[in-house]
Amino acid sequence: EIVAALDSFASINMADTQTIMGEENANKFFSGMNIMITAGPTREAIDPVRYISNHSSGKMGYAIAYAASQLGAKVTLVSGPVNIPPPEQVEVESVVSAQEMYDAVMGDIASQDIFIACAAVADYRVDNASDQKMKKNKDQGLTLSFTQNPDILKSVAALENAPFTVGFAAETQDVVQYAKSKLERKKLNMIAANDVSKPGLGFNSDKNALIVITPNTKFDLVQASKDSLALSLLKLVEQEYKATQKSR
Amino acid sequence: EIVAALDSFASINMADTQTIMGEENANKFFSGMNIMITAGPTREAIDPVRYISNHSSGKMGYAIAYAASQLGAKVTLVSGPVNIPPPEQVEVESVVSAQEMYDAVMGDIASQDIFIACAAVADYRVDNASDQKMKKNKDQGLTLSFTQNPDILKSVAALENAPFTVGFAAETQDVVQYAKSKLERKKLNMIAANDVSKPGLGFNSDKNALIVITPNTKFDLVQASKDSLALSLLKLVEQEYKATQKSR
Numbered sequence: 001e002i003v004a005a006l007d008s009f010a011s012i013n014m015a016d017t018q019t020i021m022g023e024e025n026a027n028k029f030f031s032g033m034n035i036m037i038t039a040g041p042t043r044e045a046i047d048p049v050r051y052i053s054n055h056s057s058g059k060m061g062y063a064i065a066y067a068a069s070q071l072g073a074k075v076t077l078v079s080g081p082v083n084i085p086p087p088e089q090v091e092v093e094s095v096v097s098a099q100e101m102y103d104a105v106m107g108d109i110a111s112q113d114i115f116i117a118c119a120a121v122a123d124y125r126v127d128n129a130s131d132q133k134m135k136k137n138k139d140q141g142l143t144l145s146f147t148q149n150p151d152i153l154k155s156v157a158a159l160e161n162a163p164f165t166v167g168f169a170a171e172t173q174d175v176v177q178y179a180k181s182k183l184e185r186k187k188l189n190m191i192a193a194n195d196v197s198k199p200g201l202g203f204n205s206d207k208n209a210l211i212v213i214t215p216n217t218k219f220d221l222v223q224a225s226k227d228s229l230a231l232s233l234l235k236l237v238e239q240e241y242k243a244t245q246k247s248r
Numbered sequence: 249e250i251v252a253a254l255d256s257f258a259s260i261n262m263a264d265t266q267t268i269m270g271e272e273n274a275n276k277f278f279s280g281m282n283i284m285i286t287a288g289p290t291r292e293a294i295d296p297v298r299y300i301s302n303h304s305s306g307k308m309g310y311a312i313a314y315a316a317s318q319l320g321a322k323v324t325l326v327s328g329p330v331n332i333p334p335p336e337q338v339e340v341e342s343v344v345s346a347q348e349m350y351d352a353v354m355g356d357i358a359s360q361d362i363f364i365a366c367a368a369v370a371d372y373r374v375d376n377a378s379d380q381k382m383k384k385n386k387d388q389g390l391t392l393s394f395t396q397n398p399d400i401l402k403s404v405a406a407l408e409n410a411p412f413t414v415g416f417a418a419e420t421q422d423v424v425q426y427a428k429s430k431l432e433r434k435k436l437n438m439i440a441a442n443d444v445s446k447p448g449l450g451f452n453s454d455k456n457a458l459i460v461i462t463p464n465t466k467f468d469l470v471q472a473s474k475d476s477l478a479l480s481l482l483k484l485v486e487q488e489y490k491a492t493q494k495s496r
Contacts, residue, residue, distance in 0.1 A: 048420050049368070049444060049451070050302045052294070083331045120297070123384045133420045133444075136371045142394040148387060172296050172381045196297060196381075203297070 028072030029238050035073040036112045036163070037065045038105065038119035038152070040080035042098040046144065047130040054120045055196075055203035058082030060168075061118035063230035065090045068116075071234060076112070078104045080119055098122045098149035105152050109159065114241060116166040117153045120203075125149050154186040164241045166190045166233075172197040179213055190214045190240055192221075192233060212236050276320030277486050283321040284360045284411070285313045286353065286367035286400070288328035290346045294392065295378035302368045303444075303451035306330030308416075309366035311478035313338045316364075319482060324360070326352045328367055346370045346397035353400050357407065362489060364414040365401045368451075373397050402434040412489045414438045414481075420445040427461055438462045438488055440469075440481060460484050 039061020043051040058079060065077040066087035075090045078101055086092040093108075095101045098121045109115065124146035157165040167188045169179040172195070179193035193211045196202040201209055201223065209223040212233065221232045287309020291299040306327060313325040314335035323338045326349055334340040341356075343349045346369045357363065372394035405413040415436045417427040420443070427441035440458045444450040449457055449471065457471040460481065469480045 046300070049418060050300060050370075052298060052300050054298045122298075124390050127389075133418070136396070139396060141375075141396065142372050144392050144394070146390040146392070148384070148389065170297060170381070178383075 030068055030114075030234075031072030033073050033113040034076070034111050035068045035114045035116065036076045036078065036105065036109065037061055037068065037116045038078045038080075038101060038121070039065065040082040041120050042080045042101055042122045042149075043096050044098065044122045044125040044149075045129045046126050047132065047134045049133045052122060052124075052126070053081075054122070056080070056082075056120035056170075057204045058084055058119075059204075059206065060208060060226050060230070061116075062087055063226040064116055064118060064233065067227070067230040067234055073114075076108060078119070080121075098125065098152070102150045102152050102155070105156065109156055109163065110161070112163040114166070114237060115156050115163045116237070117156070118168050119152075120168075120170060121152055122149055151186070153188070157187045157189075164189050164237070164244060166192065166237060169193040170196045170202060176211055176213070176218075179211065183213055183215070189244060190237065214240055278316055278362075278482075279320030281321050281361040282324070282359050283316045283362045283364065284324045284326065284353065284357065285309055285316065285364045286326045286328075286349060286369070287313065288330040289368050290328045290349055290370045290397075291344050292346065292370045292373040292397075293377045294374050295380065295382045297381045300370060300372075300374070301329075302370070304328070304330075304368035304418075305452045306332055306367075307452075307454065308456060308474050308478070309364075310335055311474040312364055312366060312481065315475070315478040315482055321362075324356060326367070328369075346373065346400070350398045350400050350403070353404065357404055357411065358409070360411040362414070362485060363404050363411040364485070365404070366416050367400075368416075368418060369400055370397055399434070401436070405435045405437075412437045412485070412492060414440065414485060417441040418444045418450060424459055424461070424466075427459065431461055431463070437492060438485065462488055 040058035041054045041056040043053045045051050062084055065075050069075045069089045077090050077092045079092055079094055081096060093104045095104050101121060127145045127147055153167045165188050169182050169191055171178045175193050175195045179191050183191040191213050194202050194208055201207055206225060207223060208226050208229055210221040210229055212219040212221060219236060221229055288306030289302045289304040291301045293299050310332055313323050317323045317337045325338050325340045327340055327342055329344060341352050343352050349369060375393045375395055401415045404410060413436050417430050417439055419426045423441050423443045427439050431439040440460050442450050442456055442458050449455055454473060455471060456474050456477055458469040458477055460467040460469060467484060469477055
């Protein structure tokens with residue numbers, strides 16, 4: 001059964017995205033459902049000028065948001081600072097820091113059926129961000145200390161009436177092992193893992209490849225455009241979501 | 249004389265940029281000259297995913313590069329990671345870190361007549377950037393230590409045959425005082441200071457206002473588009489450059 005699923009997705013990836021959209025639109029299988037998606041990086045201020053961020057472009061999350069909307073969902077996209085236009089028919093809530101993203105997500109999570117955490121959220125924030133631009137201290141070095149940010153994904157999955165929760169894991173080594181461990185530790189329904197050390201894939205690229213893991217299955221979504229992968233991922237989400245609803 | 253200069257620049261700022269371009273093109277007063285401009289932020293890696301950067305958009309530096317090229321200069325633009333297209337007829341050298349920017353600048357500085365350091369270069373880099381994505385350490389905090397990056401502007405100005413050197417100072421307080429101190433400490437020919445704490449100006453904005461300081465004069469370039477300010481600044485550079493050539 002897993003192999004069959006793999007085959008069908010491999011072929012979807014090779015098909016023309018627009019054609020798939022056309023076919024899928026016939027079902028609109030997310031009609032009447034609320035889906036919240038996080039996307040992009042977060043930025044943690046060091047001072048008014050400097051910040052810590054990461055290489056997430058937001059493209060994957062925006063592609064998922066657009067595809068979910070096309071498939072009938074009412075989509076809320078909580079987005080860190082990115083340089084891509086908001087998708088049509090998607091409500092975008094712009095945030096900067098991990099704490100702001102946490103507040104935006106938790107403030108509206110109760111009404112969501114599905115939560116897809118695609119954002120690359122900063123694990124840490126600077127302990128004492130400065131109100132004024134820090135001055136260079138002669139020839140000396142610098143030490144900054146950091147506090148952990150709230151874990152948005154874990155917090156959502158731990159809610160009493162948690163939505164169907166999908167995480168992402170961007171790793172540079174032992175990708176599947178880290179992703180499985182994250183799925184179990186944070187009690188997710190699904191996790192999509194990608195190897196960001198591969199050149200031309202993942203961060204800042206238009207292409208990606210995903211390994212999608214649930215508590216019982218593992219799917220390989222082979223290298224494709226992020227638009228195409230977004231559809232393949234959502235097809236898996238639909239399938240697994242239905243399965244969890246039956247088992248309730 | 250300073251007041252007269254101020255008046256003429258104030259009126260230039262209010263005029264249509266294209267008209268100015270048309271007039272200035274008649275002289276092309278940088279013909280046959282090499283001008284190097286740095287622009288944008290730099291990024292200092294923490295690990296393959298995370299980095300430290302700043303809010304510089306590169307717009308001011310790109311506007312200066314374009315204007316200098318229109319005024320006849322052969323322009324080399326050493327640019328950190330930005331999201332704006334390279335100006336026509338400008339040679340762009342793309343870099344990421346402060347060390348890369350230093351290497352790119354120093355490798356080609358000997359042939360430059362004028363050097364304009366508009367980039368917001370990271371003062372510090374992480375001591376031991378990780379080859380692999382760092383994992384969150386349970387519920388513990390994090391400490392990072394930093395080393396100072398080479399000072400590009402100071403290194404250029406200290407060269408035996410230094411080009412006419414223009415620095416920028418983006419400050420959030422005591423703007424003129426910090427800029428003057430930077431001009432003297434780094435032995436610059438000119439510094440352009442702006443207050444990045446003012447909303448709607450400076451970083452990420454299309455508008456800016458500059459206070460231009462030389463060892464003997466101070467000019468206020470009032471709020472205007474970055475394109476217009478670039479021209480006003482280059483007019484001051486031309487004037488001061490000629491003066492330093494005479495005094496040699």
